[in-house]
Amino acid sequence: MTGFRLADGGRIDRRTKRNFTFDGKARWGYAGDSLASALLAQGQMLFGRSFKYHRPRGILGAGVEEPNALVTVDRGPGRVTPNLRAPSVAIHDGLKAVSQNRFPTLKTDLIAVNNVLSAFFPAGFYNKTFMWPRAAWEKVYEPIIRRLAGLGDSPTTRDPDHYDATYAHCETLVVGAGPAGIAAALEAAATGGRVILIDEQEEIGGGALSDPAQWAWLAEASAKLAAMDNVTVLSRTTAIGHYHQNFVVAAERLTDHLAVNEAEGPREKLWRIRAGEVVLAMGAIERPLVFEGNDVPGVMLASAAKTFALRYGVAVGRKVVVMAVHDSGWRDALALHKAGVNIAAIVDLRRDVASDLIEGARDARIACYQGYAVTSISGGQAVKGVTIALAGFGKGQQLDCDAVLMAGGWTPTVHLWSHAKGTLRWDEAWGAFVPDKTHENLRCVGACAGAWSFGKGLPGGLLPAPKPLHESKAFVDFQNDVKARDIGLAVQEGFRSIEHIKRYTTNGMATDQGKTSNLNGLQIASGVLHRPVTEIGLTTFRPPYTPQSFGAILGHHKEALFQPLRKTVIDDWAASHGAVYENVAQWRRARFFPQGSEDMDAAVARECRTVRSAVGVFDASTLGKIEVVGSDAAEFLNRMYTNPWKSLEPGRCRYGLLLGEHGFIIDDGVSARLAPDRFHLTTTTGGAARVLNMMEDYLQTEWSDLDVWLTSTTEQWAVIAVQGPKARRVIEPLMEGIDLSPEAFPHMAVREGRICGVETRLFRVSFTGELGFEVNVPAEHGRMVWEAIWAEGQKHGAVAYGTETMHVLRAEKGFIIVGQDTDGTITPDDAGLGWAVGKKKPDFVGKRSLARPDIVAPGRKQLVGLLTDDPQAVLEEGAQIVADPNQPVPMTMLGHVTSSYHSATLGRSIAMALVAGGRDRMGETLHIPMPAGTISAKVVAPMFYDPEGSRLNG
Amino acid sequence: MLLIHCPYCEEARPEVEFAYGGEAHIARPVDPSTYSDEQWEEFLYIRSNPRGRHHERWRHSHGCGRFFNAVRDTVTDVFETTYKAGEARK
Amino acid sequence: MVEIAEIAVSAAELKLGTEPVQGDGVRLSHADPKARYSLRARDAKVLAAVIGRALPGKIGDTDGGIACLGPDEWYALLPAGTDLPRVEGLPASVVDVSSRALGLVLEGPGALAVLSSGCPLDLAKMGVGRATRTVFETVEIVVWREAEDRWHVEVWRSFATWLWNAFLAVMPHAK
Incomplete structure (x- = not known):
C-alpha cells in the first residue's frame, strides 16, 4: 500500500x-x-x-x-x-x-x-532490423509491430456526439488562469475592453489551486471576474494553437466531466478567437531528472506530489524521498510535510543550499543529503527503496521509501509563443528557453515568461551515475520510451542537429510533444556533443498544444451539415419521380429516372431513344450564368473567348471557347447577345465561379478601361432543356410573344418573352443534336414552368432525362465535356475545335500560347472517336490505349479513353479518346489492354450520329 | 487565419473572405504576338518566389470583390502594406 | 479493417423550413419577398440618375434599401415588385437578381451569437444600418444589420437550405 x-x-x-x-x-x-x-x-x-x-x-x-x-x-x-x-x-x-x-x-x-x-531495441531499431527479407515486412513484421505499437485504440464507430463552434472577438485574450493570468485579466478588464480568460483545468486558479494560502484571494478574484460583463471565463478550455495575427483556437470540453446521463448538448465547443492582445500565462512545467530507474511507478515530479496533497488531499506515499537539484524541491518537501506527508529525506546534488531551506528541513526532522544523487531505484511495479551516492559515484547507500519525488527545475510553457513564431532566448542560469521577441501583439507573464519564484537550481537533467551512459536505463521521454543512452547512440551514429536526433530517437515526438523531455534531451545531446545548447537548437512546437478531438475541429460540419449540397428548384420534382442522383461540383443532379425495375443502362437507353424519337425534358439549371452588361461587352468577350463576338447580332447565340493564357481549354458554353450592350453567358456547372473570377481578374487588372460589368445569374435562372423532334410542339402552347417558327426563330437564336405568364429567355440550342430549346425562367417560377412543360410533354410522349442520358446524347454527336474529354493540357486544335478559333483576331486570352513550339509540334494528343471491334464491348473511361498489344511492359501508351457509353440509338458502343497523333490514325486499329483481355477498337472521327446536323432543323 | 487590410473596404478582414492571386505586377503585354517564345515563357511561368518581401495579388472575393496588391513577408507572413490595383509598386 | 457506418443523415434530407423558428432569445424566419438588383457603375451619379434613387457613397453603408458592397457595386433590396429600369447606352449595369437569393432574418438578443458562430467578422462592432458581403463558414452571404437585434442575411438560393439548418444547429447553444 x-x-x-x-x-x-x-x-x-x-x-x-x-x-x-x-x-x-x-x-x-x-x-x-x-x-x-x-x-x-x-x-x-x-x-x-x-x-x-x-x-x-x-x-x-x-x-x-x-x-x-x-x-x-x-x-x-x-x-x-x-x-x-x-x-x-x-x-x-x-x-x-x-x-x-x-x-x-x-x-x-x-x-x-x-x-x-x-x-x-535501441534507437533506430525498427529501421535497422526489419530490412530483410523484404517480403516479410508486409506479411510478418508490420502486422506484429502494429499490434505492439500505438497508444490506445482508434474508435471504430461513428461519433454520435454533436460539437459546437464559434468565432469570438476580444481586445484581450489571456491564456492560463493562474495568479499571473487572473491578474492580467483583471487589469485588462478594468479598461472596459472585452476580455476572454481561458484555462484548461476544471476550475481556474492554476498553481494557486495547490497553495491553500492563495484560496481566499482566488475566490475573491474569481467572483470579481464572474461579475464583469466584459469578461468571459472559459475553464476546461485548452488553447490548442496560436495562428497569425492573434487568432487563437481553443477547445472547450462541455460534457465529459459529467455523468453520461447528465450530459446534454454539444460535447465540445471550438472557439476561434481573434484578439487585439494575447497574454500568455501558461506557467511552467517541472522537469524530471534522468537517472537509473526514474520510470518506476512511484517516481514522480515533486510539484505533482504537492498538487495531489494540497489540492486533492492525497499522499503519494507513506515514506517519501525527494531528489532535488533545485530549490523548489525543498519548498515542495516542506509543504508536503506540513500537509501531513512523511518526507524521509531530501537528496540534493548541490552541496550549497540556502540555509533557510536546510533549517526548515531540520525543523521538520527530514534527513538531508547534500552533494548526493540517486543512482538507482529498487522495485519493479512500485518503488521499494532508493540508492544514493555522494556525487553519484561514491559508495551506494540505501534508503527505504515508497515514493521518490524529482525536482529538476522548471521549463516555461512557451508552446503558443512558438506557434506565433516568437523567438526564444536560452537562459543559462535557469537552464531553460524563455520568450524573447515576437512580431505579434503578444506577451508572456508569470512563470511562462521565466519570471518565477521557484528558487534556484542546476541546469541539466542527467544525474551523475556510476554506470556508463550506454548501460543505464535512465529515461528521458517516458511516453516514447527514449533513454538517455538512445540520445548518446544517435550522437555516436553521427546525428548533430536536435531535429535529426529527435526523429531518430523519437524523443519528444509522442502525444505529449515532449513537455517533460525536450529540455532534458537537448541538454544530454549538448553534453555528449560538448557543444552549448544554443548551437544544437530547439525543435519546433506545433499545434495542438494537447491532443484534440476531431469532433471539435469539425464543429457543426458533420453528416448533413458537412458541406452544402446545392439543389435546383426542380430537384424535389425529380425526387418524387424516382430520380437517381449524381453529384456535380456541389450540386446534386438527377442522373436518370428509372421506371419499374429498370437499371441504369435500361433507363438511359429508354431516355435516349425517346429524346431522339419524340422529346425529353432536362433540368439544366446548374449551368453557370453570367450577365455581361456595358458598351464594351462585345469587345470584352472578344478578348476573352477564342472566337469572334463583335459581329454577333442581338438575338443570336454563339458557342464560346475559353482558354487560359497557357492556351489550354478551361471552359465552354453557349452565350447569347440580348442587346448591343447585354450578353447572357453560360459556363459549365463546375466552372461557374472560376470563370467569373477569371473574367473579373482581366476586367479589373488588365482592361479596367472597359465599360463592362459582370453579374452572376446562375441562381437567378432555372433552365429547362426541351430536346427532341417534338420539342417545339411541347412549348408552343405555353409561349407568349415569341414566334417559334423555324424562319423567325432559327437554331442558335435567343428571344425574350413569356412562358406560363412569367418572363423567359428562350434559347434555341441543342446539346443533343436534336431540335432543342432551353427555357430560362426566374428560379422562383422554375418548378411551376417545369410542371407545365411536363404536362404538355405528356401529350407527346415526353420523358424526363438526367445527366447520364445527356452525356450519351452529346457523345453521339461528339460534343466535348470540359474536364472529361479535356484535362487542362488540351488546346482547341487537340479537341478538334480549331473552327472555334478566330483566325483573324489579333489577340484573345491564350492566343500567343497557341503558337508555342510544343503546341504546334506534331504528335500531340488529339480527340478521336473509337469504335470497338466487338460492338457490345463498352470501354472503361480512363483506360490506356496502345498500338502494339504484344509489346512487353512497360508499354508505350498513346493516350486514354475519355468518354464511353453504350448508344441505344446506334445499337453499339461508342467512345472518345485522346490519342497521340490521333487524326492521322483514322481507320487504324488500336488496343486497350484490360485485366480481362485486350479490346481492339478502330479510330474514327468523333461524330457518331447525324453528321450533317439535319436533325437540328426538325 | 490572416487578417488582411482591404484597400477598398479600408478595414482589416479575415483571410477566408479573400482569394490569393499569385505574384503582382506581371502585366499582360499589350500585344503578346510581339513576344518571343522566351519572353512569353517568362510572362507565363517564371515567378520570383522570394524569401522575404513578396509583391502579390489578393482578391476580396467574399467582400467588395476587388483585386488588389500586397507586400507580404514570406517568412513571417506579416503584411507590410496593401494597395489598390493600378497603383505603383510599393 | 475498420468498418465505418453509413452516414446517418444525408445532406439530401435537409429541408428548408417555411415557418419561423423561435429559439431561446433568437428567432429565425424568412424575410418578406424582395426585389433584388445588382447595380454597377464606375460613377455612382450615372447610376443614381438612371434608377432615380440615392446611392450610399461608402462601402458598407446603406441608404433606402440599397447597400454599397464594393467601389463600383451596389445591392438593392427593395419591396417585391419594384421595377428598376434596364440601362442602355450608359456606363452602368442594372441586373435583376430577385430570384438569385433568399433572405433569412435572425432577430433577438441571441441573433448576434448565432451569426458569429460561423461568420468571422467582429459583428458586435458592425453598426446598425451597415451591410457587407462576407461568409458563414464556407457559404457566401450578405449581412445587413437592420436593427440592434435584427440581422437580414442574403444567401444564394441553393445554399439557403444548408444555411437555414446550420443556424438551427447553433440556435440551441448560442449565448
Missing part, C-alpha cells in the same frame, strides 16, 4: 462520493478528484505500460504534461476516447476508465519481454 487519503485538506468535497471503475474494478473518490488523485488515494501506483518496452509506469505529473498514465474512457458506444491523461480526467459517477498498452492485464504484461530484451 502506497498512496492514501490525507485526513484533511484539499479542494475536494469529502461529503460527496463518486463511484467509478478502473479496468473493470469498482473504485471511488470524492467530487473534485481527478482520476489520478482518486486512484492514488486508493493505493494505485501502476497506471499503464510503456509504449515500446511495456515497462510498468505510474503517475509522473499532475497536469497535461503527464506522459505515462494514459487511459481510455468509455462513455458508451461510439464514445470511447483513448489517450486521456489520468490527472486531467475529472471523475464522475459511472466513469469507466481502462488502462492502455497492456496485454493481457496491467499487472501481467506478456510483451514486457521487450523490456528484458531492451538491449536489442
Whole structure:
C-alpha cells in the first residue's frame, strides 16, 4: 500500500462520493478528484505500460504534461476516447476508465519481454532490423509491430456526439488562469475592453489551486471576474494553437466531466478567437531528472506530489524521498510535510543550499543529503527503496521509501509563443528557453515568461551515475520510451542537429510533444556533443498544444451539415419521380429516372431513344450564368473567348471557347447577345465561379478601361432543356410573344418573352443534336414552368432525362465535356475545335500560347472517336490505349479513353479518346489492354450520329 | 487565419473572405504576338518566389470583390502594406 | 479493417423550413419577398440618375434599401415588385437578381451569437444600418444589420437550405 487519503485538506468535497471503475474494478473518490488523485488515494501506483518496452509506469505529473498514465474512457458506444491523461480526467459517477498498452492485464504484461530484451531495441531499431527479407515486412513484421505499437485504440464507430463552434472577438485574450493570468485579466478588464480568460483545468486558479494560502484571494478574484460583463471565463478550455495575427483556437470540453446521463448538448465547443492582445500565462512545467530507474511507478515530479496533497488531499506515499537539484524541491518537501506527508529525506546534488531551506528541513526532522544523487531505484511495479551516492559515484547507500519525488527545475510553457513564431532566448542560469521577441501583439507573464519564484537550481537533467551512459536505463521521454543512452547512440551514429536526433530517437515526438523531455534531451545531446545548447537548437512546437478531438475541429460540419449540397428548384420534382442522383461540383443532379425495375443502362437507353424519337425534358439549371452588361461587352468577350463576338447580332447565340493564357481549354458554353450592350453567358456547372473570377481578374487588372460589368445569374435562372423532334410542339402552347417558327426563330437564336405568364429567355440550342430549346425562367417560377412543360410533354410522349442520358446524347454527336474529354493540357486544335478559333483576331486570352513550339509540334494528343471491334464491348473511361498489344511492359501508351457509353440509338458502343497523333490514325486499329483481355477498337472521327446536323432543323 | 487590410473596404478582414492571386505586377503585354517564345515563357511561368518581401495579388472575393496588391513577408507572413490595383509598386 | 457506418443523415434530407423558428432569445424566419438588383457603375451619379434613387457613397453603408458592397457595386433590396429600369447606352449595369437569393432574418438578443458562430467578422462592432458581403463558414452571404437585434442575411438560393439548418444547429447553444 502506497498512496492514501490525507485526513484533511484539499479542494475536494469529502461529503460527496463518486463511484467509478478502473479496468473493470469498482473504485471511488470524492467530487473534485481527478482520476489520478482518486486512484492514488486508493493505493494505485501502476497506471499503464510503456509504449515500446511495456515497462510498468505510474503517475509522473499532475497536469497535461503527464506522459505515462494514459487511459481510455468509455462513455458508451461510439464514445470511447483513448489517450486521456489520468490527472486531467475529472471523475464522475459511472466513469469507466481502462488502462492502455497492456496485454493481457496491467499487472501481467506478456510483451514486457521487450523490456528484458531492451538491449536489442535501441534507437533506430525498427529501421535497422526489419530490412530483410523484404517480403516479410508486409506479411510478418508490420502486422506484429502494429499490434505492439500505438497508444490506445482508434474508435471504430461513428461519433454520435454533436460539437459546437464559434468565432469570438476580444481586445484581450489571456491564456492560463493562474495568479499571473487572473491578474492580467483583471487589469485588462478594468479598461472596459472585452476580455476572454481561458484555462484548461476544471476550475481556474492554476498553481494557486495547490497553495491553500492563495484560496481566499482566488475566490475573491474569481467572483470579481464572474461579475464583469466584459469578461468571459472559459475553464476546461485548452488553447490548442496560436495562428497569425492573434487568432487563437481553443477547445472547450462541455460534457465529459459529467455523468453520461447528465450530459446534454454539444460535447465540445471550438472557439476561434481573434484578439487585439494575447497574454500568455501558461506557467511552467517541472522537469524530471534522468537517472537509473526514474520510470518506476512511484517516481514522480515533486510539484505533482504537492498538487495531489494540497489540492486533492492525497499522499503519494507513506515514506517519501525527494531528489532535488533545485530549490523548489525543498519548498515542495516542506509543504508536503506540513500537509501531513512523511518526507524521509531530501537528496540534493548541490552541496550549497540556502540555509533557510536546510533549517526548515531540520525543523521538520527530514534527513538531508547534500552533494548526493540517486543512482538507482529498487522495485519493479512500485518503488521499494532508493540508492544514493555522494556525487553519484561514491559508495551506494540505501534508503527505504515508497515514493521518490524529482525536482529538476522548471521549463516555461512557451508552446503558443512558438506557434506565433516568437523567438526564444536560452537562459543559462535557469537552464531553460524563455520568450524573447515576437512580431505579434503578444506577451508572456508569470512563470511562462521565466519570471518565477521557484528558487534556484542546476541546469541539466542527467544525474551523475556510476554506470556508463550506454548501460543505464535512465529515461528521458517516458511516453516514447527514449533513454538517455538512445540520445548518446544517435550522437555516436553521427546525428548533430536536435531535429535529426529527435526523429531518430523519437524523443519528444509522442502525444505529449515532449513537455517533460525536450529540455532534458537537448541538454544530454549538448553534453555528449560538448557543444552549448544554443548551437544544437530547439525543435519546433506545433499545434495542438494537447491532443484534440476531431469532433471539435469539425464543429457543426458533420453528416448533413458537412458541406452544402446545392439543389435546383426542380430537384424535389425529380425526387418524387424516382430520380437517381449524381453529384456535380456541389450540386446534386438527377442522373436518370428509372421506371419499374429498370437499371441504369435500361433507363438511359429508354431516355435516349425517346429524346431522339419524340422529346425529353432536362433540368439544366446548374449551368453557370453570367450577365455581361456595358458598351464594351462585345469587345470584352472578344478578348476573352477564342472566337469572334463583335459581329454577333442581338438575338443570336454563339458557342464560346475559353482558354487560359497557357492556351489550354478551361471552359465552354453557349452565350447569347440580348442587346448591343447585354450578353447572357453560360459556363459549365463546375466552372461557374472560376470563370467569373477569371473574367473579373482581366476586367479589373488588365482592361479596367472597359465599360463592362459582370453579374452572376446562375441562381437567378432555372433552365429547362426541351430536346427532341417534338420539342417545339411541347412549348408552343405555353409561349407568349415569341414566334417559334423555324424562319423567325432559327437554331442558335435567343428571344425574350413569356412562358406560363412569367418572363423567359428562350434559347434555341441543342446539346443533343436534336431540335432543342432551353427555357430560362426566374428560379422562383422554375418548378411551376417545369410542371407545365411536363404536362404538355405528356401529350407527346415526353420523358424526363438526367445527366447520364445527356452525356450519351452529346457523345453521339461528339460534343466535348470540359474536364472529361479535356484535362487542362488540351488546346482547341487537340479537341478538334480549331473552327472555334478566330483566325483573324489579333489577340484573345491564350492566343500567343497557341503558337508555342510544343503546341504546334506534331504528335500531340488529339480527340478521336473509337469504335470497338466487338460492338457490345463498352470501354472503361480512363483506360490506356496502345498500338502494339504484344509489346512487353512497360508499354508505350498513346493516350486514354475519355468518354464511353453504350448508344441505344446506334445499337453499339461508342467512345472518345485522346490519342497521340490521333487524326492521322483514322481507320487504324488500336488496343486497350484490360485485366480481362485486350479490346481492339478502330479510330474514327468523333461524330457518331447525324453528321450533317439535319436533325437540328426538325 | 490572416487578417488582411482591404484597400477598398479600408478595414482589416479575415483571410477566408479573400482569394490569393499569385505574384503582382506581371502585366499582360499589350500585344503578346510581339513576344518571343522566351519572353512569353517568362510572362507565363517564371515567378520570383522570394524569401522575404513578396509583391502579390489578393482578391476580396467574399467582400467588395476587388483585386488588389500586397507586400507580404514570406517568412513571417506579416503584411507590410496593401494597395489598390493600378497603383505603383510599393 | 475498420468498418465505418453509413452516414446517418444525408445532406439530401435537409429541408428548408417555411415557418419561423423561435429559439431561446433568437428567432429565425424568412424575410418578406424582395426585389433584388445588382447595380454597377464606375460613377455612382450615372447610376443614381438612371434608377432615380440615392446611392450610399461608402462601402458598407446603406441608404433606402440599397447597400454599397464594393467601389463600383451596389445591392438593392427593395419591396417585391419594384421595377428598376434596364440601362442602355450608359456606363452602368442594372441586373435583376430577385430570384438569385433568399433572405433569412435572425432577430433577438441571441441573433448576434448565432451569426458569429460561423461568420468571422467582429459583428458586435458592425453598426446598425451597415451591410457587407462576407461568409458563414464556407457559404457566401450578405449581412445587413437592420436593427440592434435584427440581422437580414442574403444567401444564394441553393445554399439557403444548408444555411437555414446550420443556424438551427447553433440556435440551441448560442449565448
